[in-house]
Amino acid sequence: MSFNFKGTQSEGELMPSTEANAFDIVVIKLDNGYNIGVDFYASRLRLIAKRKGKIAFPKAKIKQAETLPKVSVVYTGGTIGSRVDYKTGGVSTLQSPEELFYTVPELAGIARIEPQQLFNISSEDMTSAEWQKIAESVASKLNHGSRGVVITHGTDTMHFTAAALSFMLEGLNAPVVITGSQRSPDRGSSDAFMNLICSAHAAARSDVAEVSICMHSSSSDDRCALMRGTKTRKMHTSRRDAFKPINDSPIALIAQSGAIEYTGNSYRRVVREERRKIVPRAKFERRVALVKPYPGASPEIMEFYIGKGYRGMIIEGTGLGHTPVSTRDKEDSWLPAIKRAVSSGMVVGMTSQTLHGRVHPSVYKNLRLLSNAGVIYCEDMLPETAYVKLGWLLGNHTRDKAAEMLPKNLVGEIKGRSEYNDFGV
């Protein structure tokens, strides 16, 4: 395929179109392995030769310098761990290190990459069963000499998985970096390559001994943000910089060159001399619900969960942590149902649907009514993180211990003090 790009005529190979890029953009793979997107009309495309048969990936094993740190890459699904199948036009997962280097050749200069396909599940279909498998896989990699681990993951529920691993990987002493892409790797505007490169830098060279999310920090391809797994949330359906820290700032900004700029936000550091074996604490109580009240929301929903024997519930309340309480129509009040839930032994935690800020159990009378009924106010914790934390606590501790630990900071999910700049995009 010959085409006009920025005024000069170039050659490359036409990639199959997918729905995600089926506009006026055609994707062409250059000889150096990169894909670029060119405008169908402006680029004056011209066919040079038709390819016959199947494309073979380079068979030669790419040399990986023994002096570089070993970094495991665990694929779990999502668009980032995929490539276009040249024959079918569909997207299939990478199977070998050679394919990975073919897609992102820079990785060979950053670390000795050890890729593994764990499974191939869209992030909207992830459950705690997958979180447990990922936790076990990461622990095994770290226990067998990896300096850090990169996990590729679909973006929809990436922040749930990041929170789950934060709690499950107790005693973590290495960087565990989750990344993904908002646009598939066969699109010219894909964020997959830069996200993977920056994540490899974080796993190979940073001293952040936490589970973090590494994604574009802005919509341009300048730097990725390394963000705490328990305080990050997908805040846009499609932008490349969709992931934002909430009630927190990024831990670091990472450039493709490998420059890591720490922001001054505190984090747990890798302790070099400490090389303990990690045994994940990965049990999870599935009978936990996340419930969001709103004007007119029937408290019957609480009765439903009580009837099903649920052991925990996180309420994503309004404002400082409200549910309907003193409505004139008594049937609208959530207070009786909440009292019954607590009496049944359910642990009931409160967060806010404003996402930003901190719930408070006593500013207003209605808050005190809820607090006195036994609702546990979860400080500045995200509703999603509180849901994951409560399921994890009830899976691994007694009911009373879980209730005691829910509003206490364990791995950075609760900040003692809110910073002014934490309310920024």
Next chain:
Amino acid sequence: MSFNFKGTQSEGELMPSTEANAFDIVVIKLDNGYNIGVDFYASRLRLIAKRKGKIAFPKAKIKQAETLPKVSVVYTGGTIGSRVDYKTGGVSTLQSPEELFYTVPELAGIARIEPQQLFNISSEDMTSAEWQKIAESVASKLNHGSRGVVITHGTDTMHFTAAALSFMLEGLNAPVVITGSQRSPDRGSSDAFMNLICSAHAAARSDVAEVSICMHSSSSDDRCALMRGTKTRKMHTSRRDAFKPINDSPIALIAQSGAIEYTGNSYRRVVREERRKIVPRAKFERRVALVKPYPGASPEIMEFYIGKGYRGMIIEGTGLGHTPVSTRDKEDSWLPAIKRAVSSGMVVGMTSQTLHGRVHPSVYKNLRLLSNAGVIYCEDMLPETAYVKLGWLLGNHTRDKAAEMLPKNLVGEIKGRSEYNDFGV
């Protein structure tokens, strides 16, 4: 009470403390009617004289210039429409125009204010019954010569009420401005005064014929933002600039001086010659639910609502509009329940828990499965607005008409095209 403020010794009257300001700050009312907060330790407080008996508000009727436009102020509750009762220390609602002017004397220079106490309900306890009463009251004010209406409201669910009034006040041809305060008027840092002044300017002089929210645009006391009622959301538990437009920008920025700066965002304008009577269309179907799936969320929650005879449901899905669909454990898939819901006649709409961005029914296979099952993708509409819209549609139209209108823009709740800057705080 004598105190040191910014280096000079001043006098004022000690205000009763409330929980909201029970830190190191003491609130003092100055002779000009303003409250200021002073540091208990730094201000070297000194008692001059004890007040005896009850404080009387000035009895003299404040002159309101007949040349100014008439603006109705409808109190519904929340901290803004309140004052501290000097005798009990509690907060009580304002009862007369004199009290209002005592609190915010600037109002007399902006408009002929006609205040009315509609009810006194905390915003977390608001339901569609209150929305209907507010809509009827607003229509009545406008039909009886008011140039615009200001509604004071608690902040927790202000954006739900704003969305409801946007749909209920069909054919609106005047500014309807909802405001409130994040900090109670007896606190030195209260946003009540500036929010009320800017809202009065918007109601008296702007040409925005929409239901809007007028609150602090930043955490400093510079300007308020006038934001579309259907595209605004409370995004912080406690900051004064908690309200943010989502997938939209403010319509205007308003200074206390009355300077109105339109941002270039499009809006419906007041048509001067048109003076039609407004008849609110205020019915609301209460059997509508807002449901948010997450990893591990049981689809049984849908069966619960089907069993209760619900007629509508808005799903606050992940990413581009997902629920769990193709999980290995079939019991986790929401698809069969969604199919049953649609078969039962329920209107099922999809929005995103990322809040920012736009859902899409076809980028991924799982999205197509949901879309083919009859789920209606609601573009860039907020989940809260979609919930209110669906309840309103089902209350006033047939099931099929409601399904048809849900994804179509009626009053600015859906934007045809997303702007780059819509993803900002």
